[in-house]
Amino acid sequence: MLKKREQFSLTTFSLGRKCVFCGSYQLCKTSRGYVKCNRCKKQKGLKKLRRELQILVGLHQQVPAHRVSMDLGVNYRVVERVYRRMRELLYHICELEGAKLSGEVEIDEAYFGGRRKGHRGRGAKGKSVVFGLLERDGRVYTRVVYSLTADTLMEIIRRKTRKGTVYFTDSFRSYRSLKRFGKHYTVSHSRTFGWKGRGYHSHINGIEGFWSFAKHGLYQYRGVSKANFPLYLKEMEYRFNHRQENLLKNLVQIYFGYVST
Numbered sequence: 001m002l003k004k005r006e007q008f009s010l011t012t013f014s015l016g017r018k019c020v021f022c023g024s025y026q027l028c029k030t031s032r033g034y035v036k037c038n039r040c041k042k043q044k045g046l047k048k049l050r051r052e053l054q055i056l057v058g059l060h061q062q063v064p065a066h067r068v069s070m071d072l073g074v075n076y077r078v079v080e081r082v083y084r085r086m087r088e089l090l091y092h093i094c095e096l097e098g099a100k101l102s103g104e105v106e107i108d109e110a111y112f113g114g115r116r117k118g119h120r121g122r123g124a125k126g127k128s129v130v131f132g133l134l135e136r137d138g139r140v141y142t143r144v145v146y147s148l149t150a151d152t153l154m155e156i157i158r159r160k161t162r163k164g165t166v167y168f169t170d171s172f173r174s175y176r177s178l179k180r181f182g183k184h185y186t187v188s189h190s191r192t193f194g195w196k197g198r199g200y201h202s203h204i205n206g207i208e209g210f211w212s213f214a215k216h217g218l219y220q221y222r223g224v225s226k227a228n229f230p231l232y233l234k235e236m237e238y239r240f241n242h243r244q245e246n247l248l249k250n251l252v253q254i255y256f257g258y259v260s261t
Helices: 004-014 046-060 065-072 076-096 150-160 173-180 205-219 229-241 247-256
Strands: 027-029 035-037 104-112 128-135 140-145 166-170 184-187 195-197 200-202
Touching: 004 046, 004 247, 046 065, 046 076, 046 247, 065 076, 076 229, 076 247, 104 205, 128 150, 128 205, 140 150, 140 205, 140 229, 150 173, 166 173, 173 184, 184 200, 205 229
Parallel strands: 104 166, 166 184
Antiparallel strands: 027 035, 104 128, 128 140, 195 200
């Protein structure tokens, strides 16, 4: 299940040569067979450690929990527990990570929930509504919302962007008061997908690209309940914002609190 590059990066942990919590090589074995770190004083059984590392590799590769459970021969609840804890950590990291968005920010909303009969787009029934802001050449921020009123969207924009930001949206009426926070340019999809002028490229292709990225990633899990959807969404947000980094290393660091030395 482990790829060569992933095996190499996890070998020192899984063999008990390096502390997964602090990165120290000062380890010893306890009387009950656990590996104990002489620096941070934490200890863990190698069997459990290897299992959790393998489960994190499964999450990294976006393998559903039931499939990882069968591949590793472990109880489904064990895998689900690790997956859920990891997603909860990613959720809080995404909420706290970095400063407010600034510069040129694209804004849009999307509907998640698979194919359904009836109306599509705004007003579609039975789907989760997600509001998103994307800083060009930067990060994306998402929020599951239950209303697309101007008050709801403006409050999120006020809290997550800096004043003076240049905003790009479609012609949805809830965005009409955006000019109070900064410059606001709109794109009418019924006429064009964007235009260039006044020193700006007026389009929302970036945030729409993220919607495609998130939907493709969530499709790997073959269905997500509404109750758990916010956690899965934040996983996609984290993956997108850290797509240029070693994601597996990040997951190990977040899960165990490991800091590379």
